[in-house]
Amino acid sequence: MVRGKTQMRRIENATSRQVTFSKRRNGLLKKAFELSVLCDAEVGLIIFSPRGKLYEFASSSIPEVLDRYKRHTKDKVQPDQIQSVEDIQHTKQETASLMKKIELLESSKRKLLGDGLGSCSLEEVKQIEKQLEQSVGIIRARKMQVYREQMERLKEKEKTLLAENVMLREKFEGLEDRRKSSRQTEDVICISGGGSDKSDVETELFIGPPHDSRITRPLLN
Structure with missing residues:
Protein backbone atom coordinates (compact mmCIF):
# COMPACT_ATOMS: atom_id res chain seq x y z
CA MET A 1 0.00 0.00 0.00
CA VAL A 2 1.43 3.32 -1.08
CA ARG A 3 0.91 6.17 1.27
CA GLY A 4 0.21 9.64 -0.11
CA LYS A 5 2.63 12.46 0.43
CA THR A 6 1.86 14.64 3.42
CA GLN A 7 1.51 18.30 2.50
CA MET A 8 3.64 20.57 4.67
CA ARG A 9 1.97 23.63 6.12
CA ARG A 10 2.79 26.35 8.56
CA ILE A 11 2.30 25.40 12.21
CA GLU A 12 -0.43 27.65 13.53
CA ASN A 13 0.30 27.19 17.25
CA ALA A 14 3.10 29.58 18.25
CA THR A 15 4.51 27.33 21.01
CA SER A 16 4.58 24.27 18.80
CA ARG A 17 6.12 26.31 16.01
CA GLN A 18 8.94 27.53 18.29
CA VAL A 19 9.65 24.02 19.59
CA THR A 20 9.76 22.63 16.04
CA PHE A 21 12.09 25.44 14.95
CA SER A 22 14.55 24.72 17.75
CA LYS A 23 14.62 20.99 17.00
CA ARG A 24 14.98 21.36 13.23
CA ARG A 25 17.58 24.14 13.62
CA ASN A 26 19.78 22.07 15.88
CA GLY A 27 19.43 19.08 13.58
CA LEU A 28 20.32 21.20 10.50
CA LEU A 29 23.39 22.68 12.21
CA LYS A 30 24.47 19.19 13.30
CA LYS A 31 24.10 17.84 9.73
CA ALA A 32 26.11 20.77 8.34
CA PHE A 33 28.90 20.13 10.83
CA GLU A 34 28.94 16.41 10.05
CA LEU A 35 29.03 17.07 6.30
CA SER A 36 31.98 19.42 6.63
CA VAL A 37 33.97 17.02 8.83
CA LEU A 38 33.14 13.69 7.20
CA CYS A 39 33.38 14.84 3.60
CA ASP A 40 35.91 17.67 3.99
CA ALA A 41 33.39 20.01 2.40
CA GLU A 42 33.25 23.75 2.79
CA VAL A 43 29.84 24.45 4.27
CA GLY A 44 28.16 27.69 5.19
CA LEU A 45 24.76 27.86 6.85
CA ILE A 46 22.78 30.97 7.80
CA ILE A 47 19.44 30.83 9.64
CA PHE A 48 17.19 33.63 10.84
CA SER A 49 14.53 32.84 13.38
CA PRO A 50 10.97 34.17 13.04
CA ARG A 51 11.95 36.88 15.51
CA GLY A 52 15.03 37.83 13.46
CA LYS A 53 17.71 36.11 15.54
CA LEU A 54 20.75 34.90 13.54
CA TYR A 55 22.15 31.36 13.68
CA GLU A 56 25.09 30.44 11.48
CA PHE A 57 27.67 27.74 10.86
CA ALA A 58 30.70 27.71 8.54
CA SER A 59 33.49 25.22 8.10
CA SER A 60 35.90 28.15 7.66
CA SER A 61 34.04 31.47 8.01
CA ILE A 62 30.85 32.94 6.61
CA PRO A 63 32.63 35.81 4.71
CA GLU A 64 35.01 33.33 3.04
CA VAL A 65 32.13 31.06 2.06
CA LEU A 66 30.19 34.04 0.64
CA ASP A 67 33.20 35.28 -1.32
CA ARG A 68 33.72 31.83 -2.80
CA TYR A 69 30.01 31.67 -3.67
CA LYS A 70 30.18 35.05 -5.45
CA ARG A 71 33.25 34.01 -7.46
CA HIS A 72 31.56 30.78 -8.42
CA THR A 73 28.31 32.41 -9.57
CA LYS A 74 30.24 35.09 -11.45
CA ASP A 75 32.10 32.45 -13.48
CA LYS A 76 28.80 30.69 -14.28
CA VAL A 77 26.67 33.46 -15.67
CA GLN A 78 23.26 32.37 -16.92
CA GLY A 118 39.75 79.72 -36.11
CA SER A 119 40.63 76.03 -36.26
CA CYS A 120 39.11 75.52 -39.74
CA SER A 121 41.28 75.05 -42.81
CA LEU A 122 40.68 76.82 -46.12
CA GLU A 123 38.84 73.81 -47.53
CA GLU A 124 36.58 73.64 -44.50
CA VAL A 125 35.79 77.35 -44.77
CA LYS A 126 34.94 76.93 -48.48
CA GLN A 127 32.69 73.99 -47.65
CA ILE A 128 30.88 76.03 -45.00
CA GLU A 129 30.47 78.91 -47.47
CA LYS A 130 29.02 76.52 -50.05
CA GLN A 131 26.55 75.14 -47.51
CA LEU A 132 25.44 78.65 -46.58
CA GLU A 133 24.94 79.61 -50.24
CA GLN A 134 22.84 76.50 -50.81
CA SER A 135 20.79 77.27 -47.71
CA VAL A 136 20.24 80.88 -48.83
CA GLY A 137 19.13 79.67 -52.28
CA ILE A 138 16.62 77.28 -50.74
CA ILE A 139 15.31 79.99 -48.41
CA ARG A 140 14.90 82.48 -51.26
CA ALA A 141 13.09 79.92 -53.39
CA ARG A 142 10.72 79.24 -50.53
CA LYS A 143 10.18 82.97 -50.03
CA MET A 144 9.26 83.46 -53.69
CA GLN A 145 6.88 80.53 -53.49
CA VAL A 146 5.17 82.08 -50.47
CA TYR A 147 4.90 85.41 -52.35
CA ARG A 148 3.29 83.67 -55.34
CA GLU A 149 0.83 81.85 -53.13
CA GLN A 150 -0.13 85.11 -51.43
CA MET A 151 -0.59 86.84 -54.80
CA GLU A 152 -2.84 84.03 -56.00
CA ARG A 153 -4.94 84.29 -52.85
CA LEU A 154 -5.21 88.08 -53.25
CA LYS A 155 -6.26 87.71 -56.89
CA GLU A 156 -8.94 85.22 -55.95
CA LYS A 157 -10.15 87.60 -53.26
CA GLU A 158 -10.19 90.48 -55.75
CA LYS A 159 -12.31 88.44 -58.18
CA THR A 160 -14.75 87.61 -55.40
CA LEU A 161 -15.03 91.26 -54.36
CA LEU A 162 -15.54 92.40 -57.96
CA ALA A 163 -18.31 89.85 -58.47
CA GLU A 164 -19.98 90.99 -55.26
CA ASN A 165 -19.64 94.63 -56.38
CA VAL A 166 -21.30 93.90 -59.74
CA MET A 167 -24.11 92.03 -58.03
CA LEU A 168 -24.73 94.87 -55.58
CA ARG A 169 -24.65 97.48 -58.40
CA GLU A 170 -27.22 95.53 -60.42
CA LYS A 171 -29.39 95.19 -57.37
CA PHE A 172 -29.12 98.92 -56.64
CA GLU A 173 -29.94 99.86 -60.26
CA GLY A 174 -32.99 97.59 -60.16
CA LEU A 175 -34.22 99.35 -57.05
CA GLU A 176 -33.74 102.78 -58.70
CA ASP A 177 -35.63 101.68 -61.80
CA ARG A 178 -38.55 100.43 -59.72
CA ARG A 179 -38.54 103.67 -57.72
CA LYS A 180 -38.60 105.85 -60.87
CA SER A 181 -41.37 103.75 -62.37
CA SER A 182 -43.40 104.13 -59.17
CA ARG A 183 -42.99 107.93 -59.24
CA GLN A 184 -44.08 108.19 -62.90
CA THR A 185 -47.17 106.12 -62.16
CA GLU A 186 -48.12 108.42 -59.27
CA ASP A 187 -47.71 111.54 -61.45
CA VAL A 188 -50.00 110.14 -64.18
CA ILE A 189 -52.64 109.25 -61.62
CA CYS A 190 -52.54 112.80 -60.14
CA ILE A 191 -52.91 114.51 -63.56
CA SER A 192 -55.83 112.40 -64.78
CA GLY A 193 -57.61 112.58 -61.46
CA GLY A 194 -57.43 116.49 -61.29
CA GLY A 195 -59.20 117.12 -64.72
CA SER A 196 -62.19 114.98 -63.75
CA ASP A 197 -62.76 116.98 -60.58
CA LYS A 198 -62.93 120.34 -62.44
CA SER A 199 -65.52 119.08 -64.94
CA ASP A 200 -67.78 117.55 -62.30
CA VAL A 201 -67.70 120.17 -59.56
CA GLU A 202 -69.34 123.63 -59.86
CA THR A 203 -67.22 126.22 -58.22
CA GLU A 204 -69.21 129.43 -59.04
CA LEU A 205 -71.89 130.79 -56.62
CA PHE A 206 -75.21 132.00 -58.16
CA ILE A 207 -77.97 133.80 -56.18
CA GLY A 208 -81.40 134.23 -57.75
CA PRO A 209 -83.82 132.26 -59.86
CA PRO A 210 -82.48 129.71 -62.19
CA HIS A 211 -81.31 131.00 -65.50
CA ASP A 212 -83.68 130.53 -68.42
CA SER A 213 -82.79 131.36 -71.98
CA ARG A 214 -86.45 132.34 -72.76
CA ILE A 215 -86.47 135.24 -70.31
CA THR A 216 -84.88 138.25 -72.01
CA ARG A 217 -85.63 140.94 -69.46
CA PRO A 218 -86.75 141.16 -65.91
CA LEU A 219 -90.45 141.43 -65.02
CA LEU A 220 -91.70 144.81 -63.77
CA ASN A 221 -94.34 145.09 -61.03
Missing part, protein backbone atom coordinates in the same frame (compact mmCIF):
# COMPACT_ATOMS: atom_id res chain seq x y z
CA PRO A 79 22.34 32.82 -20.63
CA ASP A 80 19.75 35.47 -19.81
CA GLN A 81 22.32 37.29 -17.70
CA ILE A 82 24.81 37.13 -20.59
CA GLN A 83 22.19 38.62 -22.90
CA SER A 84 21.47 41.34 -20.38
CA VAL A 85 25.17 42.21 -20.16
CA GLU A 86 25.39 42.31 -23.97
CA ASP A 87 22.35 44.57 -24.16
CA ILE A 88 23.86 46.94 -21.62
CA GLN A 89 27.13 47.03 -23.54
CA HIS A 90 25.29 47.67 -26.82
CA THR A 91 23.30 50.48 -25.19
CA LYS A 92 26.48 52.06 -23.91
CA GLN A 93 28.02 51.94 -27.39
CA GLU A 94 24.92 53.51 -28.96
CA THR A 95 24.88 56.21 -26.31
CA ALA A 96 28.53 57.03 -26.94
CA SER A 97 27.91 57.14 -30.71
CA LEU A 98 24.93 59.46 -30.27
CA MET A 99 26.88 61.74 -27.97
CA LYS A 100 29.64 61.98 -30.58
CA LYS A 101 27.10 62.83 -33.29
CA ILE A 102 25.57 65.51 -31.07
CA GLU A 103 28.98 67.07 -30.49
CA LEU A 104 29.65 67.11 -34.25
CA LEU A 105 26.27 68.71 -34.93
CA GLU A 106 26.85 71.35 -32.26
CA SER A 107 30.28 72.13 -33.72
CA SER A 108 28.82 72.37 -37.25
CA LYS A 109 26.06 74.65 -35.98
CA ARG A 110 28.57 76.99 -34.32
CA LYS A 111 30.63 77.14 -37.51
CA LEU A 112 27.56 77.94 -39.62
CA LEU A 113 26.85 80.81 -37.23
CA GLY A 114 30.41 82.08 -37.65
CA ASP A 115 31.81 80.81 -34.34
CA GLY A 116 34.80 78.54 -33.91
CA LEU A 117 36.24 79.14 -37.39
Whole structure:
Protein backbone atom coordinates (compact mmCIF):
# COMPACT_ATOMS: atom_id res chain seq x y z
CA MET A 1 0.00 0.00 0.00
CA VAL A 2 1.43 3.32 -1.08
CA ARG A 3 0.91 6.17 1.27
CA GLY A 4 0.21 9.64 -0.11
CA LYS A 5 2.63 12.46 0.43
CA THR A 6 1.86 14.64 3.42
CA GLN A 7 1.51 18.30 2.50
CA MET A 8 3.64 20.57 4.67
CA ARG A 9 1.97 23.63 6.12
CA ARG A 10 2.79 26.35 8.56
CA ILE A 11 2.30 25.40 12.21
CA GLU A 12 -0.43 27.65 13.53
CA ASN A 13 0.30 27.19 17.25
CA ALA A 14 3.10 29.58 18.25
CA THR A 15 4.51 27.33 21.01
CA SER A 16 4.58 24.27 18.80
CA ARG A 17 6.12 26.31 16.01
CA GLN A 18 8.94 27.53 18.29
CA VAL A 19 9.65 24.02 19.59
CA THR A 20 9.76 22.63 16.04
CA PHE A 21 12.09 25.44 14.95
CA SER A 22 14.55 24.72 17.75
CA LYS A 23 14.62 20.99 17.00
CA ARG A 24 14.98 21.36 13.23
CA ARG A 25 17.58 24.14 13.62
CA ASN A 26 19.78 22.07 15.88
CA GLY A 27 19.43 19.08 13.58
CA LEU A 28 20.32 21.20 10.50
CA LEU A 29 23.39 22.68 12.21
CA LYS A 30 24.47 19.19 13.30
CA LYS A 31 24.10 17.84 9.73
CA ALA A 32 26.11 20.77 8.34
CA PHE A 33 28.90 20.13 10.83
CA GLU A 34 28.94 16.41 10.05
CA LEU A 35 29.03 17.07 6.30
CA SER A 36 31.98 19.42 6.63
CA VAL A 37 33.97 17.02 8.83
CA LEU A 38 33.14 13.69 7.20
CA CYS A 39 33.38 14.84 3.60
CA ASP A 40 35.91 17.67 3.99
CA ALA A 41 33.39 20.01 2.40
CA GLU A 42 33.25 23.75 2.79
CA VAL A 43 29.84 24.45 4.27
CA GLY A 44 28.16 27.69 5.19
CA LEU A 45 24.76 27.86 6.85
CA ILE A 46 22.78 30.97 7.80
CA ILE A 47 19.44 30.83 9.64
CA PHE A 48 17.19 33.63 10.84
CA SER A 49 14.53 32.84 13.38
CA PRO A 50 10.97 34.17 13.04
CA ARG A 51 11.95 36.88 15.51
CA GLY A 52 15.03 37.83 13.46
CA LYS A 53 17.71 36.11 15.54
CA LEU A 54 20.75 34.90 13.54
CA TYR A 55 22.15 31.36 13.68
CA GLU A 56 25.09 30.44 11.48
CA PHE A 57 27.67 27.74 10.86
CA ALA A 58 30.70 27.71 8.54
CA SER A 59 33.49 25.22 8.10
CA SER A 60 35.90 28.15 7.66
CA SER A 61 34.04 31.47 8.01
CA ILE A 62 30.85 32.94 6.61
CA PRO A 63 32.63 35.81 4.71
CA GLU A 64 35.01 33.33 3.04
CA VAL A 65 32.13 31.06 2.06
CA LEU A 66 30.19 34.04 0.64
CA ASP A 67 33.20 35.28 -1.32
CA ARG A 68 33.72 31.83 -2.80
CA TYR A 69 30.01 31.67 -3.67
CA LYS A 70 30.18 35.05 -5.45
CA ARG A 71 33.25 34.01 -7.46
CA HIS A 72 31.56 30.78 -8.42
CA THR A 73 28.31 32.41 -9.57
CA LYS A 74 30.24 35.09 -11.45
CA ASP A 75 32.10 32.45 -13.48
CA LYS A 76 28.80 30.69 -14.28
CA VAL A 77 26.67 33.46 -15.67
CA GLN A 78 23.26 32.37 -16.92
CA PRO A 79 22.34 32.82 -20.63
CA ASP A 80 19.75 35.47 -19.81
CA GLN A 81 22.32 37.29 -17.70
CA ILE A 82 24.81 37.13 -20.59
CA GLN A 83 22.19 38.62 -22.90
CA SER A 84 21.47 41.34 -20.38
CA VAL A 85 25.17 42.21 -20.16
CA GLU A 86 25.39 42.31 -23.97
CA ASP A 87 22.35 44.57 -24.16
CA ILE A 88 23.86 46.94 -21.62
CA GLN A 89 27.13 47.03 -23.54
CA HIS A 90 25.29 47.67 -26.82
CA THR A 91 23.30 50.48 -25.19
CA LYS A 92 26.48 52.06 -23.91
CA GLN A 93 28.02 51.94 -27.39
CA GLU A 94 24.92 53.51 -28.96
CA THR A 95 24.88 56.21 -26.31
CA ALA A 96 28.53 57.03 -26.94
CA SER A 97 27.91 57.14 -30.71
CA LEU A 98 24.93 59.46 -30.27
CA MET A 99 26.88 61.74 -27.97
CA LYS A 100 29.64 61.98 -30.58
CA LYS A 101 27.10 62.83 -33.29
CA ILE A 102 25.57 65.51 -31.07
CA GLU A 103 28.98 67.07 -30.49
CA LEU A 104 29.65 67.11 -34.25
CA LEU A 105 26.27 68.71 -34.93
CA GLU A 106 26.85 71.35 -32.26
CA SER A 107 30.28 72.13 -33.72
CA SER A 108 28.82 72.37 -37.25
CA LYS A 109 26.06 74.65 -35.98
CA ARG A 110 28.57 76.99 -34.32
CA LYS A 111 30.63 77.14 -37.51
CA LEU A 112 27.56 77.94 -39.62
CA LEU A 113 26.85 80.81 -37.23
CA GLY A 114 30.41 82.08 -37.65
CA ASP A 115 31.81 80.81 -34.34
CA GLY A 116 34.80 78.54 -33.91
CA LEU A 117 36.24 79.14 -37.39
CA GLY A 118 39.75 79.72 -36.11
CA SER A 119 40.63 76.03 -36.26
CA CYS A 120 39.11 75.52 -39.74
CA SER A 121 41.28 75.05 -42.81
CA LEU A 122 40.68 76.82 -46.12
CA GLU A 123 38.84 73.81 -47.53
CA GLU A 124 36.58 73.64 -44.50
CA VAL A 125 35.79 77.35 -44.77
CA LYS A 126 34.94 76.93 -48.48
CA GLN A 127 32.69 73.99 -47.65
CA ILE A 128 30.88 76.03 -45.00
CA GLU A 129 30.47 78.91 -47.47
CA LYS A 130 29.02 76.52 -50.05
CA GLN A 131 26.55 75.14 -47.51
CA LEU A 132 25.44 78.65 -46.58
CA GLU A 133 24.94 79.61 -50.24
CA GLN A 134 22.84 76.50 -50.81
CA SER A 135 20.79 77.27 -47.71
CA VAL A 136 20.24 80.88 -48.83
CA GLY A 137 19.13 79.67 -52.28
CA ILE A 138 16.62 77.28 -50.74
CA ILE A 139 15.31 79.99 -48.41
CA ARG A 140 14.90 82.48 -51.26
CA ALA A 141 13.09 79.92 -53.39
CA ARG A 142 10.72 79.24 -50.53
CA LYS A 143 10.18 82.97 -50.03
CA MET A 144 9.26 83.46 -53.69
CA GLN A 145 6.88 80.53 -53.49
CA VAL A 146 5.17 82.08 -50.47
CA TYR A 147 4.90 85.41 -52.35
CA ARG A 148 3.29 83.67 -55.34
CA GLU A 149 0.83 81.85 -53.13
CA GLN A 150 -0.13 85.11 -51.43
CA MET A 151 -0.59 86.84 -54.80
CA GLU A 152 -2.84 84.03 -56.00
CA ARG A 153 -4.94 84.29 -52.85
CA LEU A 154 -5.21 88.08 -53.25
CA LYS A 155 -6.26 87.71 -56.89
CA GLU A 156 -8.94 85.22 -55.95
CA LYS A 157 -10.15 87.60 -53.26
CA GLU A 158 -10.19 90.48 -55.75
CA LYS A 159 -12.31 88.44 -58.18
CA THR A 160 -14.75 87.61 -55.40
CA LEU A 161 -15.03 91.26 -54.36
CA LEU A 162 -15.54 92.40 -57.96
CA ALA A 163 -18.31 89.85 -58.47
CA GLU A 164 -19.98 90.99 -55.26
CA ASN A 165 -19.64 94.63 -56.38
CA VAL A 166 -21.30 93.90 -59.74
CA MET A 167 -24.11 92.03 -58.03
CA LEU A 168 -24.73 94.87 -55.58
CA ARG A 169 -24.65 97.48 -58.40
CA GLU A 170 -27.22 95.53 -60.42
CA LYS A 171 -29.39 95.19 -57.37
CA PHE A 172 -29.12 98.92 -56.64
CA GLU A 173 -29.94 99.86 -60.26
CA GLY A 174 -32.99 97.59 -60.16
CA LEU A 175 -34.22 99.35 -57.05
CA GLU A 176 -33.74 102.78 -58.70
CA ASP A 177 -35.63 101.68 -61.80
CA ARG A 178 -38.55 100.43 -59.72
CA ARG A 179 -38.54 103.67 -57.72
CA LYS A 180 -38.60 105.85 -60.87
CA SER A 181 -41.37 103.75 -62.37
CA SER A 182 -43.40 104.13 -59.17
CA ARG A 183 -42.99 107.93 -59.24
CA GLN A 184 -44.08 108.19 -62.90
CA THR A 185 -47.17 106.12 -62.16
CA GLU A 186 -48.12 108.42 -59.27
CA ASP A 187 -47.71 111.54 -61.45
CA VAL A 188 -50.00 110.14 -64.18
CA ILE A 189 -52.64 109.25 -61.62
CA CYS A 190 -52.54 112.80 -60.14
CA ILE A 191 -52.91 114.51 -63.56
CA SER A 192 -55.83 112.40 -64.78
CA GLY A 193 -57.61 112.58 -61.46
CA GLY A 194 -57.43 116.49 -61.29
CA GLY A 195 -59.20 117.12 -64.72
CA SER A 196 -62.19 114.98 -63.75
CA ASP A 197 -62.76 116.98 -60.58
CA LYS A 198 -62.93 120.34 -62.44
CA SER A 199 -65.52 119.08 -64.94
CA ASP A 200 -67.78 117.55 -62.30
CA VAL A 201 -67.70 120.17 -59.56
CA GLU A 202 -69.34 123.63 -59.86
CA THR A 203 -67.22 126.22 -58.22
CA GLU A 204 -69.21 129.43 -59.04
CA LEU A 205 -71.89 130.79 -56.62
CA PHE A 206 -75.21 132.00 -58.16
CA ILE A 207 -77.97 133.80 -56.18
CA GLY A 208 -81.40 134.23 -57.75
CA PRO A 209 -83.82 132.26 -59.86
CA PRO A 210 -82.48 129.71 -62.19
CA HIS A 211 -81.31 131.00 -65.50
CA ASP A 212 -83.68 130.53 -68.42
CA SER A 213 -82.79 131.36 -71.98
CA ARG A 214 -86.45 132.34 -72.76
CA ILE A 215 -86.47 135.24 -70.31
CA THR A 216 -84.88 138.25 -72.01
CA ARG A 217 -85.63 140.94 -69.46
CA PRO A 218 -86.75 141.16 -65.91
CA LEU A 219 -90.45 141.43 -65.02
CA LEU A 220 -91.70 144.81 -63.77
CA ASN A 221 -94.34 145.09 -61.03
